[in-house]
Amino acid sequence: MKKHTQDIYFTGYVTVLIEGDRPELFFNQLVQEEVLVWDIKKKDSQTCEAKIRKQDISRLRMQRRGTGYKISFRSKHGFPFLFTALLRKKPLLLGILISVLSVFLLSNTVWKIEIKGVSPELEHEIETQLDEYGVRLGAFKLTLGAPVDIQQRLLQDIPELLWIGVQEKGTTYALEGVPKTIVEEEIKPGPRNLVAKKKGVIVDMFVSEGAAQVGVHDYVDAGDILVSGLIGNEPQPVKEEDKTKPKDTRKRVAATGKVIARTWYNVSSAVPLDETYTVLSGKQKNEYSIQFGDSFRLPIWGFGDSEFKDSQEQDSVRHLRFLRWELPIGLSKNSEYERITKHVKRTKEEAKTQAEKLAKQDLQLQVGADADIISQKILHETVENGKVKLILYFQVNEDIATSQPISQGD
The missing domain is CATH 3.30.70.2280 (Alpha-Beta Plaits)
Known part of the structure; x- marks a missing residue:
């Protein structure tokens, strides 16, 4: 029984x-x-x-x-x-329903935003950006982007951030950032020389500490001393009858300065005459649904046939919470981004101009933003396999000085 x-x-x-x-x-x-x-x-x-x-x-x-x-x-x-008895007690049933709904809404509301690891000025800038995204106290979490989306937007909109982590802890958003420039206590360098890191012809120099060993128009090779960290007269050679080695009285300092030299580079570049590539047009279509468990979805908004001929999709799910528990129900968002294919047909001159531009950009990245590219010349030009190929000669003015510690035996 x-x-x-x-x-x-x-x-x-x-x-x-x-x-x-x-x-x-x-x-x-x-x-x-x-x-x-x-x-x-x-x-x-x-x-x-x-x-x-x-x-x-x-x-x-x-x-x-x-x-x-x-x-x-x-x-x-x-x-x-x-x-049936509860249905007859409508005030009690209504009270229970309102209580459960209130707890549910409070569990899915942002009540605290914590920002760590950044200066007060950068913290204020992050708070301003979060407010623009809708991430503020009292906001309903389902209407906000996923933590990874908020992280990417902050890194894109705030150049001063090197990295920032965004975590959703219940009703709290916890952020910890790392700024790009960290002010540290300046460490006084030890005795050093400034040597050439590449060959070139000196065009200008400024020495704030140390003794210059080269002058303008001098040609130098990689490793040559440009500015010495030893100041004073060099000890005289030891005579055969002298048994004691003369003391080196030269002052040892950290050589400091800039040595601008004319340097040379050969750069290869190739651009196709016909090129086909795919880019995102900026148009997108969003579909929202209620997700139960891991797979079942109930469509609620934005569904219909797509007008995009080619696209790529991205899914994200925001689960509902009740107190500290994450419920197996959430709001699913499927974003479809339009992808278009572009075909570019260039003349030989257009491809040549583009190849020169790309070569100059690559070289600027190599030598740094402070270096000046003063001239360029095409050394070799060919058309092979549907591509215009160039070898270019560049002249650059750049700082070639790098530090080299002075050992006790020098």
């Missing part, structure tokens, strides 16, 4: 009282009609009590017809009766 009644609470059952001559016979008749009856108790010779399922009440009444037995229901049990 336990096997048949273990889930009876969810379907509901009642305690029924049968009054009449030999009432136990009536229950036997019910059992023969395959009506589930349990906990049969005889109160007296005219009264018997038992429990039956809620769904069998109509069959009980049909069996009673014409028998002369009197039926009365003593008590009702189970979820269906409890739910």
Whole structure:
């Protein structure tokens, strides 16, 4: 009997009282009609009590017809009766519903934003950007972007940030940033020379500390000393009859300055005459749905046939929370970005101009923004396999000085 009644609470059952001559016979008749009856108790010779399922009440009444037995229901049990009772108490039910809804809304609202690892000025700039994104106190989290999206936007909109982490911890957004320039205590360099890191012809120099070893128009090779960190007269050679080595009285300093030299580079570049490539047009289509579990989705907004001939998609899901628990239900967003194919056909001169431009850009990245490219010349030009190929000669004015520590033996 336990096997048949273990889930009876969810379907509901009642305690029924049968009054009449030999009432136990009536229950036997019910059992023969395959009506589930349990906990049969005889109160007296005219009264018997038992429990039956809620769904069998109509069959009980049909069996009673014409028998002369009197039926009365003593008590009702189970979820269906409890739910019916709650429905009758509308104020209580409304209060429970409002309480659950309030907790749900509060659990999915931003109540705190923490920013660490940056200066107060940069923290204020981050707060301003977050406010523009809608990430502010009291905002509903489902309307905001995913933490990774917020991270990418902050790195794009705030150049001073080297990196920033964005974490969603319940109702708190925790951010920790690393600025690009970290002001550290200046460490005083030890004695050093300035040497050439590449060959070139000196065109200008400025020495703030140390003794210059070269002048304007001098040609230098990589490794040549440009500015010495030893100031003073060099000790005289030791004579054969002298047994003591003369003391080096030169002052040792950290050579500092800039040495601008004319340098030369050969750069190769190639540009196709016909080129096909794919780019994003900037148009996008968003589809929103309620996601249950890991896969089932219920569409709610933005669905329909796409007008894009070619596209790429990106999915993101924001799960709902109840207090500290993440629920298996969330808002899913599918973003479809239009992708277009462009075909460019260039003349030989157009390809040549583009190749020169690309070669100059690559060289500027190599020598740094402070270097000046003063001239360029095409050394070799060919057209092979549908591409214009160039070898260009550049002259550059750049700082070629690099530091080299002075050892005790120098």
